[in-house]
């Protein structure tokens with residue numbers, strides 16, 4: 253199957269920079285096989301006219317809990333621990349696999365329609381979010397959220413869920429897996445070591461929440477006499493490729509540790525602000541050369557999975573808190589939402605930029621929208637003016653998954669009906 257995006261404005265890498273250029277992009281099966289000139293022997297089955305269109309690499313949401321989309325707007329304006337243990341946890345105790353499936357479908361619909369083609373997920377129910385990924389045509393990296401103390405039965409079972417999910421998904425190369433120790437306040441030191449040893453043994457990465465709130469810092473300091481970052485380091489969490497969500501409450505020593513071990517930081521500005529956790533020192537991390545990427549967190553704490561909104565916040569808030577407009581440029585923000593995410597996931601040779609040989613994971617934006625007119629600096633437009641409603645067509649693995657704003661592989665109306673029934677039932681006596 254050959255597809256040409258003909259004479260289209262495209263966001264292309266240029267060294268460390270990004271340039272917007274009029275070109276044609278040639279897709280064969282799942283890959284980009286040519287940019288500019290047609291590769292020899294290429295046969296076009298479909299030509300997409302690029303007039304008034306702008307193609308970008310699909311965005312990468314590096315920290316979310318997709319299934320939580322059905323919990324949108326259900327726990328708001330509460331302190332973090334009350335939010336988690338008073339409201340979210342009781343709902344999660346009652347939810348079924350079927351509920352989780354429809355929640356995951358809702359999250360995927362929202363992400364696809366706003367140009368995200370890959371997400372890094374922490375979930376609780378094996379073979380359910382992965383089924384939604386398979387059904388939707390999206391790409392994802394999945395971690396089973398791991399909670400445990402020592403080698404207790406529950407902790408072992410949750411680890412085994414990861415391998416069960418991998419077996420279930422082995423026919424789908426859009427899915428990959430890492431281990432997901434939830435956080436230093438839900439996994440003790442022995443369990444952390446069991447998880448990090450298994451990650452090393454199976455050559456897997458780790459996805460973890462670290463240093464999200466002041467109460468977490470106090471709790472870990474009291475229990476272990478150190479910061480959550482130090483606790484993770486001394487239990488081997490950074491011995492493998494690690495993606496650490498939040499890292500809001502970190503000091504210089506923590507950041508030096510993170511740099512030393514090449515920890516990838518996922519910043520989630522909306523969730524951090526909404527839960528009253530503060531602002532991660534992202535410019536300071538960038539100065540140290542730490543790889544920073546972007547995430548939404550779950551829709552129960554954001555309450556949106558639209559990465560355009562997150563990009564908007566990311567490129568504005570640090571200018572405000574640091575009192576300088578030079579803090580996090582539009583290009584730096586764009587890279588955090590694309591190639592930096594690919595690097596964090598160990599997939600920079602496959603996704604994150606429009607280059608020959610990479611997967612055709614692309615989002616086409618309609619330029620006939622007031623937010624992107626007149627056409628000046630379109631990279632600035634992505635951060636400062638766009639809101640995701642400009643996304644018209646989305647490709648994952650060279651296949652159309654959104655066309656004219658409509659998700660092709662999931663029934664949107666059915667998903668909306670289901671999630672309304674589910675949340676009504678689950679919140680009845682909470």
Ligand SMILES: [Zn+2]
Pocket residue numbers: 315316317461497549550
């Ligand atoms: Zn999270």
